[in-house]
């Protein structure tokens with residue numbers, strides 16, 4: 290078991306370059322199986338979720354060549370084999386195998402997804418979409434069985450604007466007969482990235498990034514080359530870490546537009562922000578004001594930055610209220626931050642955070658972003674060593690975390706027990 294060890298108290302200084310987005314990468318890789326020739330993905334992040342996806346595709350018979358930040362996927366000879374267990378259980382985004390396999394083979398058997406289980410995460414809207422496209426869907430002993438004689442375009446209204454359901458329906462509908470319209474679609478940048486890849490593969494998708502997406506089904510898709518968008522959640526995590534340590538960091542290879550909800554909140558707190566074409570500089574200040582934050586669907590404040598933001602708000606003066614309107618109970622980081630001396634209580638879907646100093650402690654990440662929150666908290670503490678267990682969660686979403694933080698001057702290392 291590995292732990293992250295942190296001696297904090299050093300302001301982060303320097304430049305960090307952000308890799309491709311996890312939540313794009315793990316949708317683009319399954320999308321590649323809809324093509325019958327090679328898809329090349331550039332700017333791929335080096336994450337355990339990506340490694341698991343490459344395992345899934347290889348199990349199906351795809352040829353996957355992954356070198357550095359590039360992955361070549363040749364799915365010309367893949368077969369439809371049931372995947373009730375195995376790697377699909379290791380990550381959340383394995384649910385995209387349902388849409389991708391359904392699009393390619395009109396059938397699939399895929400185990401229910403794993404990933405960060407901070408609360409029940411239903412997939413009823415994905416299933417509603419597949420059924421509307423003409424598939425029969427059953428849950429047999431924890432594996433979803435999907436089958437369609439043919440997929441027919443239709444109109445689907447999502448009850449909640451789910452990122453996963455929007456992408457999954459796009460994947461299946463890209464090779465359906467006729468046109469599909471998704472209403473109340475999610476608008477996250479990763480959805481635009483997937484639509485861009487599919488369109489480069491020969492799909493006809495319009496409106497991605499708005500609440501109405503129209504997909505004109507085609508019978509065949511082909512290979513292409515695509516560069517993945519920067520990871521706005523990793524970027525946001527480094528922005529928050531820079532501010533929490535009262536540092537001065539240039540976060541490079543970002544799309545500043547994607548960061549607006551966070552930059553606005555940080556400015557409201559009194560943190561200096563300089564925006565450039567593809568980078569953002571964060572300038573820490575001696576003291577920060579308290580703010581209220583509401584995590585919402587895009588373009589609102591991202592729920593995936595809610596836990597890291599909790600750590601930053603422990604460094605603000607006064608009482609802040611951070612509410613999550615995407616997940617009702619994503620607060621597994623809170624008891625661990627309280628172990629570090631934070632004054633936080635959870636009321637319903639809100640964390641009430643009173644600013645104050647933290648202390649070093651032995652803490653455990655129960656999910657990916659809880660892990661990021663604990664690392665940021667540890668970086669603020671100068672006395673003693675903070676030990677963060679649960680590194681396997683952090684590795685799902687942050688590549689080169691230790692080397693990046695060390696380059697910024699942090700005293701962080703991995704320790705194997």
Ligand SMILES: CC(=O)N[C@H]1[C@@H](OP(=O)(O)OP(=O)(O)OC[C@H]2O[C@@H](n3ccc(=O)[nH]c3=O)[C@H](O)[C@@H]2O)O[C@H](CO)[C@@H](O)[C@@H]1O
Nearest residue numbers: 312382410411412413414415449451452453454593615616
């Ligand atoms: C792999 C991936 O991209 N993960 C992201 C994706 O997760 P994921 O795609 O799972 O999240 P969704 O956007 O689907 O979930 C949003 C909300 O809708 C609810 N819901 C969702 C689907 C459904 O069928 N029924 C339903 O009720 C969920 O419980 C949640 O309350 O978007 C989340 C919200 O931005 C992020 O936290 C995750 O990092």
Ligand SMILES: C=C(OP(=O)(O)O)C(=O)O
Nearest residue numbers: 381382404405593657658
């Ligand atoms: C919740 C997350 O990921 P996943 O949906 O893959 O579990 C996340 O990235 O914060």
